Amino acid sequence: MPEPLFKRLALLGIGLIGSSVARIARERGDLAAEVVANARTQATLDRVMELGIADRVELDPAKAVEGADCVMLCAPVGAYAALAETIAPHLAPGCILTDVGSTKQSVIRDVGPLVPDAVHFVPAHPLAGTEYSGPDAGFTTLFQGRWCLLTPPPGTDADSVEKIAELWRRCGSMTETMEPGHHDRVLAIVSHLPHLLAFTICGTADDLEGESRQQVLQFAASGFRDFTRIAASDPVMWRDVFLNNREALLEMLARFMEDAQAMARAVRWGDPDYIEDRIRRGRVIRRSLIELKQA
Amino acid sequence: MPEPLFKRLALLGIGLIGSSVARIARERGDLAAEVVANARTQATLDRVMELGIADRVELDPAKAVEGADCVMLCAPVGAYAALAETIAPHLAPGCILTDVGSTKQSVIRDVGPLVPDAVHFVPAHPLAGTEYSGPDAGFTTLFQGRWCLLTPPPGTDADSVEKIAELWRRCGSMTETMEPGHHDRVLAIVSHLPHLLAFTICGTADDLEGESRQQVLQFAASGFRDFTRIAASDPVMWRDVFLNNREALLEMLARFMEDAQAMARAVRWGDPDYIEDRIRRGRVIRRSLIELKQA
Known part of the structure; x- marks a missing residue:
């Protein structure tokens, strides 16, 4: 087995992503010699100990990061600012602070x-996830064959990256380095917008009257x-x-709304060629995914 | 084995749905004693004979329906009017004319x-389908456990229904009778709108500039x-x-666009409670599906 990468890995947040990393660390042994888990509630930490996926749990983030040579923020990105403020004075010199958040400029x-x-x-x-959350949701193969995008600010220590x-x-991932603004634009279309549309249509359906809603x-x-x-x-994460x-x-x-309005207009005024053309373009994307074995 | 329901079943259109019905008829033997397939091109009919899923093929719809006691329209709904005009004089008295189209008022x-x-x-x-089409796409379990909605106009012969x-x-389906207008409204939200949104977002992504599109x-x-x-x-079907x-x-x-605009406004002006509430409502729908074992 290769040497563990880190002596002590502190996971701040132990939901789907954090608990998957913890499980992989436990299974492989070569991520970190020791894993410390932190969460907002003692109940979550008790569950983590029951699951046996961390060596130690700490309710206080400041204590969780003490002596850690790697600290990974695995909480919703809206919680990062307060978390960083709490832990900053307690981070060990030479420590690597990283995160798993879906937005990188923020x-x-x-x-x-x-x-x-x-x-x-x-x-x-x-770039991995399921619709489940919490420490029970993680599993060791979550990142297998999936991308992990790194967005180090200019001048970041190359060894740490x-x-x-x-x-x-x-953890099984392929990695790529990307400029943070570019990351945010690409993720907006491949992930954030699809989620927003999915949440919205579920809400639209939920607003329907009795019988239709049931159907x-x-x-x-x-x-x-x-x-x-x-x-x-x-x-909360989303x-x-x-x-x-x-x-x-x-x-x-x-952009999407303009395109949807154009489609609505073609439906209203009966423009079969426009509709068919737009549908065919969607298929091109799908076919490319199949060719790239990403479908 | 029960008696075949029909002596001769004519399938006008032999794509995903038609060829699945043909395969089930062949496998079970109790749908129809004879299956006649019609398609727009001889190439498709040649393929049907190669696949061995129909007893006979006919390029002329008028000939295909001759002597049939059940005629099933399995073409895109936009082709129905011309098809009906062609076959009407050739339908046998007492024959049942049915279809599989996704819109019922039209x-x-x-x-x-x-x-x-x-x-x-x-x-x-x-209510069954996959993203594949054509006579090769069909399979015998396509309708298993899926709903089939019947929308007979008032006064339709009850025995035929x-x-x-x-x-x-x-074919493995559960059936329900529904008023055609109600059918169209329910299908608009559960099927037609999701497809329109999916086609649209693929088009939006396809319009992105070089590097982003690749990513x-x-x-x-x-x-x-x-x-x-x-x-x-x-x-064409869609x-x-x-x-x-x-x-x-x-x-x-x-309705969806209003909801998406409201979500956009909440994102722009930073209204976390509104966003979270809408997301939670989407989850309620999902949880109901899981309870109904439809997820």
């Missing part, structure tokens, strides 16, 4: 200024069901993602 | 007036991928569905 904006000089800050985003990349490779459930298999799966994701990727999300949503 | 509008007095017209809609219901039950494909697994699957469905369920689809799309 993380650099909120956390960056609070990072002590002797600490290396390597923002990252594993490489260590975080190696951590994710040991939405009864006949959901006809397409609607595919939208509800991603709409079941964690509300609320934070939307608020912290505002500009890119609103830009992609505006 | 079918009754287009086909109803052309049906001879001695023919029983029983519009139906099996029951025979079509029995046909779908033998949409690369990182599609983050939510976008779930939308592309339903966006891969048959363009074009026809949109154009033939115009009012209900535009109504549901308008």
Whole structure:
């Protein structure tokens, strides 16, 4: 077995992502010699001990990061600023501070200024998830074959970036480095907008009157069901993602709304060629995914 | 084995749905003693004979329906009017004319007036499908555990309705009778709108500039991928569905757009409570589906 990458890994937040990393660390043994888990409630920490996925639990984030050579923020991105403020004075010199948040400009904006000089800050985003949350939801194969995007600010220590990349490779991921603004725009269209649309259509359906609403459930298999799966994701995490990727999300949503209005207009005025053309373009995307084995 | 329901079943259109019915008829033997397949091209009919899923093929719809005691329209709904005009004089007295189209008011509008007095017209809609099309796409379990909605106009012969219901039950479906306008409104939200949104977001992504477009494909697994699957469905079929369920689809799309705009406004002005509330309502729908074992 290769040497553990870190002596002590502190996971601040132990939901789907954090608990998956903890499980992988336990199974492989070469991520960290010791894993410390922190959560907002003692109940979650008790559950983590029951599950046996961390060596130690700490309710106080400041205590959780003490002596850690790697600290990973795994909480909703809206909680990062307060968390960073609490832990900053307690981070060990030489420690790597990283995260798993779905928005990267906001993380650099909120956390960056609070990072002590002797600490290396390597923002990252594993593109993996399910609609489940909490410490019971994690599993060791979550990151397998999935991308992890690293968005280190200019001047970040290259060895630290490489260590975080190696951590994710040991979790089964492929890694790529990306400019944070570009990350946020790409994620807005591939992830944040689809989730927003899925949440919205579920709400639209939920607003229907009695009988129709019941039948939405009864006949959901006809397409609607595919939208509800991603709409079941964690509300606080997604609320934070939307608020912290505002500009890119609103830009992609505006493009989408223009396109949907154009489609509505073609339906209203009966323009079969326009409708068929737009549908065919959607198929091109799908076919490309199949060719790239991403479908 | 029970008696075959029909002596001769003519399938006008032999794509995903038609060829699945043909395969079930062949496997079970109790749908029809003979299955005749019709398609727009000889190439498709040659393929049907190669696949061995019909007893006979006919390129001329008028010939295909001759002597049939059940005729099932399995073409895109936009082709129904011309098809009905062609076959009407050739339908045998006592024959049941049915269909599988996703819109029911338009079918009754287009086909109803052309049906001879001695023919029983029983519009139906099996809620089943995949993103694949053509005679190779069908399979015998497609309708298993899925609903088939029957929308007979007032005064339709009850025995004929029951025979079509029995046909779908033998295909593995559960059946329910519904008023055609109500059918179209329910399907607009559970099926037509989700497909329109999926086609649209694929088009929006396809319009992105070079590098971002490439990365949409690369990182599609983050939510976008779930939308592309339903966006891969048959363009002509869906074009026809949109154009033939115009009012209900535009109504549901308008509701959705209002909800999406409200979400955009909450993101722009930073209203976490509103966003979280809408997300939670989406989850309620998902949880109901899980309870109904439809998830």
